[in-house]
């Protein structure tokens with residue numbers, strides 16, 4: 001039986017990531033807002049672009065706190081943010097969707113999202129992902145590390161020094177692996193399941209451009225930041 005122990009240095013790294021993650025959580029209020037009222041497709045799309053814009057700003061702040069990130073080549077820093085922004089948005093959306101809510105609220109939230117204006121064909125992959133994240137019942141340390149690991153994916157388009165990114169991602173993966181063994185001793189496959197979600201996240205990345213243009217409304221307006229990050233307009 002492997003004796004797993006998180007070292008002092010690993011605990012310190014985890015604390016830095018979790019503190020940064022908690023400081024930069026975007027307001028949960030999108031779920032509350034959606035539960036309050038039904039909105040038109042236009043209003044929902046505006047809400048999405050507002051939430052996504054503020055989440056990108058928060059993601060940049062969070063990323064700056066990842067040890068070593070600011071020492072990376074500057075173009076690579078941009079390539080990593082650009083390459084992970086959509087995945088981080090869906091990961092955060094999944095965490096918002098999976099958060100504990102009073103009875104029946106998750107069903108109402110799901111209904112509101114299904115009727116928000118997104119076209120039908122994307123509902124299944126999106127909710128499959130949200131539910132598979134929910135089933136993991138991640139603790140916040142796991143959520144924070146998974147977000148950092150997503151950002152530090154070496155094989156994003158245009159990353160020049162992939163080894164430098166791997167050197168930052170590997171210690172995060174090792175801490176997460178140990179955390180999973182300690183948190184879920186009766187589930188030796190839990191870490192593998194967690195990483196499997198990152199593969200599912202990449203498929204949502206693939207759908208994203210089509211999802212945006214498929215919203216049942218015309219004239220999709222984006223903020224300048226989203227035009228940069230989402231490669232639209």
Ligand SMILES: O=C(NC1CCCCC1)[C@H](C1CCCCC1)n1c(-c2ccc(-c3nnn[nH]3)cc2)nc2ccccc21
Nearest residue numbers: 030044047048051052055089092093096097113116211212
């Ligand atoms: O605001 C949101 N997500 C923010 C959450 C926090 C981080 C930044 C994004 C959207 C809501 C917007 C208003 C209409 C309903 C969905 N959202 C989504 C969602 C839906 C479609 C696309 C998308 N992308 N491209 N086309 N459609 C992205 C995200 N999934 C959610 C699950 C739980 C709670 C909110 C959720």
